[in-house]
Amino acid sequence: MCLHNGSVTTPLLFQPLTFGSMRLHTRSWVPAMVPWRSNEAGEATPEVLAWYERFAQGQPGALVVEATGVRDVKSGPLLRISADHYVPGLRRLTDTVRAASQGRTRLFVQLIDFLAIRRRPEKAVWVRRFWQLKSQHRERLCAITGSSQWLDMTETELREAALALPHTDLLRVLDEREVEELEMGWRERVTDTQQAHIQALPQTLPALFAAAARRARAAGFDGVELHCAHAYTLASFLSRRNERTDGYGGTRAARARLPLEVLAAVRTAVGSDFVVGVRLLGDEAIAGGSTIDDAQDYALWFAQAGVEFVSVSRGGKFEDARQPKVGEAAYPYTGPSGHACMPTIKSHGDPRGVNLPLARAIRAHVRAGGWQTPIVGAGGIDHMALAERALQTGDCDLVAAARQTLADPDWWRKAELGREHEVRRCSYTNYCEGLDQRHKQVTCRLWDRDLITLDGDGGLSRSLDGKRRLLAPPWQP
Ligand SMILES: Cc1cc2nc3c(=O)[nH]c(=O)nc-3n(C[C@H](O)[C@H](O)[C@H](O)COP(=O)(O)O)c2cc1C
């Protein structure tokens, strides 16, 4: 509560917001965060339930369950919603959140599709097994070494001889895509239309997302968020780098076509009384990528097509990811665009609120187009004053905090109760993201101190390495 000229006013942050078929009791939002708590089958394990139960105890207005796969493919311990047998487990998850938040928190699940990626190979393995030799490679080898011996070699001889070349010479022999395969690991793109399953994505994805959304509804979620952000399939369709020539790439409108068709299929599957939102990028933050101009139009088109919220993120792309170690896969949150997505003290000095201008510009464009669709802003929000200012000044309609809520799931309630001095404040050094990168159970560095003082307590669940507590310390209001 604030005292204004003697009268008591409730901060906007703690006032309800109604949109679509939904009423949020506050404008606080916990965006999707993958905690690597599922299993190889992609199930809602007891650890997944405990993770979301802990967030629900903080009673945010909305909580978005991590990126959850719509396609029934092996994807490590990533949650899945790709078949009906996942519904009972997800129902336990929605029941758990409802009970822990005393019915106050509305629950979404983020629906994701992603393309295949392989680990960075050993150089010798790639040259001997994966390199598809073509005549132009022989010609380039002759030009670079000044010798015509390459023309007469068998493939095996050529591969061995190429391996003996200085690395920089070998790179000059390869085309851009081959260099990437060797240096970063092989990765599919939406533009690989020579592959039948990539060409067919516009035919296959709408039904996959629609079926997943139907399951989300059956499992008791209040809505779904279509993941059109970061490095994943729908975001890659939206990207300015999408040059497909089949009507699903090239122009801005063509790039938006598949995400809009997915949205239409989802809406048909779930009906009008179930919330469907999107997460998109205000800026891809890579060379040649989409910018705020694209994002403004996308958000407006999504609003016109009936999405009920637009959550704005930034960056998180493969294109500028750091080179992985041999045997590891590239990770989209490691390069400059990754830092734009999860800004740190190191990357930004002060990361607080850095991505709000994108949400603001998108919101203004959507409003100018005549739509009141709520816009969710995120990125370094960790103080109530900052959250309240973002709402009051029209940056966004809902305030999302990922890492701050990870550091202290109760921080919203502490702020609401006027006990902000008790908030465990995120230090934005991305220890959590480092764990995420290695697909290790995500925890917060700030919890570990408590583990030391709690050493010996029987009930504390710990990470697989036994060194970290799996959940934020409890708090009694
Ligand atoms: C461990 C971790 C996992 C994340 N997983 C997802 C995800 O599954 N989907 C998504 O859209 N964003 C994901 N994010 C990004 C956050 O939702 C958020 O946009 C980003 O961290 C910036 O907000 P913040 O400064 O409040 O942390 C993740 C972030 C972290 C730290």
Ligand code: SF4
């Ligand atoms: S590990 Fe660090 S960056 Fe991540 S939530 Fe905790 S304090 Fe914030």
